[in-house]
Amino acid sequence: MTLQFPALPNFTGYNAPMRTDCEILDLEVTGEIPAEIEGTWYRCGPDPRFAPKLGDDIYVNGDGVVSLFRFHRGRVEFRMRHVRTERFLAEREAGRALFGAYRNPFTDDPLVATVSGSSANTTAFFHAGRLFALKEDGLPYELDPDTLETRGTWDFKGRLTSKTVTAHPKIDPATGEWLLFGYEAGGLGSRDMVFGVVDKHGNLIREDWFEAPYTAMQHDFAVTQDYVIFMVFPTTADVERMREGGDHWVWERDKESWIGILPRHGSVDQLRWFKRPAAYSFHVGNAYNEGSMVYIDLCLSHRNAFPGIPDADGAPYNPEEAAPFLTRWSFDAQDPEQSFSSRQLSPIPGELPRVDGRVVAAKHRVIYYGGINPELPLNISGPIGPGSNLLVRVDVESGAVSALHLRDADSFQEPQLVPAADHEGYLLVVVDHHDRMLASVAILEAAHPEKGPVATIKLPIRLRDAFHGCWVASGASNGA
Template sequence: MHNPSSNTRNFPALPHFTGMNAPSRVECQIQDLEVIGELPKALEGTWYRCGPDPQYPPMLGDDIYINGDGVVSAFTFANGHVDFKMRYVRTQRFEAERAARQALFGLYRNQFTDHPSVRGLDRGTANTTAFMHAGRLFALKEDSLPYELDPVTLETKGRHDFNGKLRSRTVTAHPKRDPETGEWVFFGYEAAGDASKSVAYCVANRHGTLVREEWFEAPYAAMQHDFAVTRDYVIFCVFPTTCDLDRLKAGGTHWMWNDALDTWIGVMPRHGCAKDMRWFRRPACYSYHVANAFNEGSQITIDLCVSARNVFPYVPAVDGSAHDPQANAPFLTRWRFDAESPDTSFDARVLSSMPGELPRIDERLSMRPHRFIYYGGIDPSRSQLVAGPIGLGSNHLVRVDTQTGDVKALFLSDTTTFQEPQFVPVPAAEGLLLAVLDHHDTALASVVVLNAADIEAGPIAQIKLPIRLRDAFHGDWAPANPTIL
């Protein structure tokens, strides 16, 4: 077993630990960020974001981007001013390593590679999504339970298990909030533990009380990063990024790509039960993120980013084939199912020719028909800058009109990349977009504010930060006054 006292005090000189990906290890509070231009008066609220930032060099000498400690940040907009806070989530893992002053946990999601001193501790990093529900702020990571934070101070309150009612060991980092009922709809995969096929479908009511938890088995143990919910259906996506317990015990990686397996899509009536699940199939493919889904009767539409295989270069293939970033690029795609058809196949149509990821919509339309989708695009003919988990940062922001097929894209410079966009609803307009901009030439960050209907016009305003922000994953907008929208 590895002796933690032999840990290097230096982060490895590798792409996911250097440049814009270098750990910042910063907690801070900055009042009145500098603003270039004028902020829209309707921009009032807090934008929460969550991402990975390792506090110590990896115990085994190397690690993957997504295994960093969770950091939650908050941009608070009020009366034309912007304040900023950023704090680590005090997970059990974080506290144990801080006490030891070094890393104690091994490979990503492999408990068998950890130091013996942390056996039995929660390995969760709470590093993927900041999510508000029922006035409470949570940091989510799909392999563990949520952590609750104070929405003002960002101080960690502790793990959240719905007052001991939740049986699933895991909660997805892609919750769905029903804008009509206020429900928090979620699931947990590997719900019974590593490499299990168990999936738990769960619902918390508008007050945050767990009111449903139903378990079923997926066709095989797979990474189910996201899912889809409509008014009447829940859709579970099983893609062939697979886990094997024997491999874990041998010290191997949690995930491997196996394109000998089909993709399975489970469609369950939202108010039905697992025995009503119908499974659709297609050849192997992958998707990390769903933009939205809706249904018209039994016709289900899902918009999501689809790639030929897992886009992460550190998910090896079972057959040993090399990762090809261009061949495996994800494209915004529309899938259509008929839940009542005896045919188990389904239609697929690409919505935009520019590859990319991290799609967002106006979440007032979640689970209902939507028109516009916004995402981070990567134009291979432009600058290719290293940032974030898949290797390359997004050199464009893209707006897709799903009704007309019109695609608009914003490119700012050869030295900047965009992090995930955040849609902000405002009265009597399509809305605003916020996005952190990575400045690779200065190693600093800023936030651009855009008119969602005319992103090609460029920023309405730009908020300057005196620090670099390591690429986060997902965020949530909490309006100061939700009733005005």
């Protein structure tokens, strides 16, 4: 069989699969890397190894590839390696794609009937000295933090019973705990959910099961000091539809969103749900509570932002409806329906919100994210279509918004904050140079990204858009 990728948007241009495991030592640097940047930046994203079984595929179905930038005394090295998932190994053995439509096992080759289809492609995550690649439809894969070699799936020494773990874990900096949840935890299309807590040493100390009101794509959740909030937005799954070859996910605009509030230290019997109109959010920037008042800053759109997820009623994808805006939800956990309010925090649409890892679950002042100005040139890269043409900083207390636009041929990937002891720190961000088909890393003053890079790390290769990552300071046992 000839291996050839289709000439379609998810497989051409900047989205062309790289299919590369590599190491580049002593990257070229323009400017001086600040002395505070000592540690490793891990990232994870999709990169298909084989042409899609069904002729085309969505961006998020690519095989997981994890990369690292290691900073030491002003020098930087780079390493990138595919996660050897069960799926990767089975397809490698066959020399072709065996998995079909995204998370639809009824479209898979019978050869992989008992093989996990999870691609481990969403985030690189570091906790208690271990590095993981996470994807919300399967177990974590543990990787060697230096070589990025795959050690295998991780189920907390047999303690985890959920089949899934979110790719948006939270580390509470106050306790060192890893808080997690899983949806479709009992299997394909199930309403089963779990909430779990891993102590600072890496031991799973809590796993509670409960049911969602309906089966939905729950990509992220929110954690405060006293509450955990689950968000069931109407991107829904249906096994019968999958059995007929249909999509795992469709957007159902007629369904309500259900928001679940769990007292963090209480039992799941205390979980209560309240309803909101249909909306979607992929990512939460941060959340905190003051007494029973809960504040969640999230990127919110009127429909699922992914064009690859069709409307159940056949309506065409509307990019304006899908545009996410950073929004603050406030409500009193004692009476959420009556007290609920929603306020937009930035006029610039965008996604991939990040905060300083030291304020997760506590009050934050600043959020950084990738923004889109539709009046500036847009370049195709990543899951939504256009990549971010702005890097945005929002001071949620003062309301001040600042943004950086580099060249018209550039787009940004997800920013990563490197905190500093006595100032806001630095942002690391991969910049895609679409005219050169090369990438670089811009290092920016986090307080003033609009000033442009203080240093730039040049790569001799392109980097297909990753999703998420984490920073691990030298000698640290946890990431941020």
